[in-house]
Amino acid sequence: MQLLSIETKEELVCIADLVNSIDGVGLPGEYFTSGSDYQIANNFTWCSSNYTSIGQNIAWISGEPSMTDFFGVEEDCVSVNLSLGQPKKNALRDVDCSAKKKYICEVPVPTTTKPPCLPYTCEKNQSLLDSDDYINPNASIDGALRISCGKMYYYSNLATTWQAAASACCQLNMRLVVFETVDQRNCFNKIFSIPGYGSNLNSIHLWVGFSDQYQEGVFTWCTSSRNIKITTNSLFFAGGQPDNAGNNENCGMILANTGAALNDGNCMANLRFACEGYVPDCTPICPSTCAKDSEPVIGRGFLWNLDNS
Structure with missing residues (x-):
């Protein structure tokens, strides 16, 4: 090494x-x-x-x-x-x-195994990002941005396939949502409970970042660089899921109105999707000096002399 x-x-x-x-x-x-x-x-x-x-x-x-x-x-x-x-x-x-x-x-890790996900293009769209690769506040994006537990989440308005959704997240320098821990799931789920902020987002199915595409029944958070596996009896899954309906459900989704419960879905179905990324640093920059202005100023209809305040 x-x-x-x-x-x-x-x-x-x-x-x-x-x-x-x-x-x-x-x-x-x-x-x-x-x-x-x-x-x-x-x-x-x-x-x-x-x-x-x-x-x-x-x-x-x-x-x-x-x-x-x-x-x-x-x-x-x-x-x-x-x-x-x-x-x-x-x-x-x-x-x-x-x-x-x-x-x-x-050290590079050699591998000859197939990736756990369907292949997808992962390239940033610089026209949507600022100089630090966060979403540009002036960029036009088709969806909603929400913040919880120090992460930023993007909920798309567009419905598309799982592969296209994974690529769309990459364009925003984000990834399809991953729950490696119960706390991460709870943070995501918290958004759904806030009226006017995320309660309406709980009513839609959403693609997220897991799959068992190349090994049936072995689900992996494959949009994460660490490829953490999910057991099929995990409490993350909705009741009776995953079921591989029609022997053709290999991509991960969140079921609507279930509090972020997981399900396996047909990768070619058109669903909306959820991405996650880091929140930009919004630390305020304070002035290094604080000098008084000796000139009179108008404040709330009154004339103030700061030297005599």
Whole structure:
């Protein structure tokens, strides 16, 4: 294996998905990566990769790289800070290479097995996204956006096949909804209970991200990078489901008016769908100074002199 390199936003999101998953308990923290400027000062590269310059798709924490620590010791190695919630683009700092820290290694995983889903195209539509790959507030999208438990959900107005739905989510830099834990399902279900916000969305069938396309009866959350399996006796399924009606139901859906209960459906049926993604950072930016204006101002019909207030 080799030390972690993060060359693309997709790699950063993949790591964030792991940290936020049921398998990510205890993983948030600071880790050594392969980044370094050991050869040329202030020229940081991913040493385990193709010596790609750092900062194109993941950037430095404010004030970093600082080049030296508080005691003047050179900082030629790079660490990444992983936290719960949406992936933070500004996550890198330079550190003393002799410091003792945890580290992340990586290696490609070879596989000869068929994917658990029907194949689908997964490409972002940049005309719908902002510079950080979140949905652009000015973009015209045909559906409803809702927020619950730190995730953003998109409910389509369009009815389409499962494959087309999975591709449509990718265009928004999202994925078909996945329930890896009961808490994730409860967060999604909570939206349905809010009058005027999500109660009307409970009355429609929705495609979500699981399938048993290539191994009958073995259902997998296949739009997740981790391919978590769902047992057929899981409490997530509606009563009597999955039933593979007509021997032709291999794609995952939520049944209407059931509180997010799962069902298997015909992948070629036209249904609306639900996508999920991270919520953009909406932290307010406060002014660095707060100086009074000596000029009189009008406030609620009165003339105020701020110097005498």
